[in-house]
Amino acid sequence: MDLFSDFDTLLKLYSEKLSNKEVEATLRDDLLSKLDRFPGVYIIRYGKETIYIGSSGKVNGNLNSGKSSVKNRLTSSYTPYTIRNDTFKYSPYGRIDGTNRPEGYNHEIALKNLMFSVFDLTQKNDQVIAPSALEHVLIQSYINQYKKLPIANQKI
Numbered sequence: 001m002d003l004f005s006d007f008d009t010l011l012k013l014y015s016e017k018l019s020n021k022e023v024e025a026t027l028r029d030d031l032l033s034k035l036d037r038f039p040g041v042y043i044i045r046y047g048k049e050t051i052y053i054g055s056s057g058k059v060n061g062n063l064n065s066g067k068s069s070v071k072n073r074l075t076s077s078y079t080p081y082t083i084r085n086d087t088f089k090y091s092p093y094g095r096i097d098g099t100n101r102p103e104g105y106n107h108e109i110a111l112k113n114l115m116f117s118v119f120d121l122t123q124k125n126d127q128v129i130a131p132s133a134l135e136h137v138l139i140q141s142y143i144n145q146y147k148k149l150p151i152a153n154q155k156i
Contacts, residue, residue, distance in 0.1 A: 003141075005144065006144050006145035007138065009141070010141045011043070011138070018129075020119045021120075023115070024114070024116070025112070025116075027086050028111070031074065031111065031116070032071060037071050038070060038071075038121070039056060039057020039069060039120075039121050040056065040070045040120050041055045041070075041121065041131055041135050041138065042054055042070050042118045042119070046109055046114055051109075051150050051152045052081060053135060053142065053150055053153060054074075055070075055135035056069055057121065057131045058130075074116070080153065082105065086110060088108065089108045090105050090108075091106050136156065
């Protein structure tokens with residue numbers, strides 16, 4: 001994992017080397033139906049703009065993944081974004097009222113306008129990749145290229 005590469009280069013590299021898929025949905029339930037339960041990393045894009053990079057899942061002492069999954073993380077969270085019905089809601093770089101309520105978000109995008117790139121990091125053979133490690137390398141590469149965080153990521 002190269003901490004000095006740009007985002008586009010690393011995204012292309014990992015897309016070729018890791019199990020991944022692109023998912024589009026118009027409704028939250030539609031998104032849920034298109035995802036299996038696995039640990040991994042996900043990138044949310046609005047057109048060509050990456051607006052969020054996240055991960056779910058831990059690697060424990062036995063190098064096994066826990067029960068967390070991208071499917072659960074994408075749709076059960078209130079921070080730093082929430083997905084409700086047909087809408088992705090967020091506040092650039094943080095909620096406006098400091099709460100975990102949907103009213104705390106001041107921007108929204110129709111779910112149908114988003115693309116979800118999902119990397120399945122389920123352990124295969126001897127390959128173990130910690131989702132948070134890949135997430136942080138991708139965010140660092142985004143910072144390298146764009147000199148900022150993706151707009152819905154609050155901090156790293």
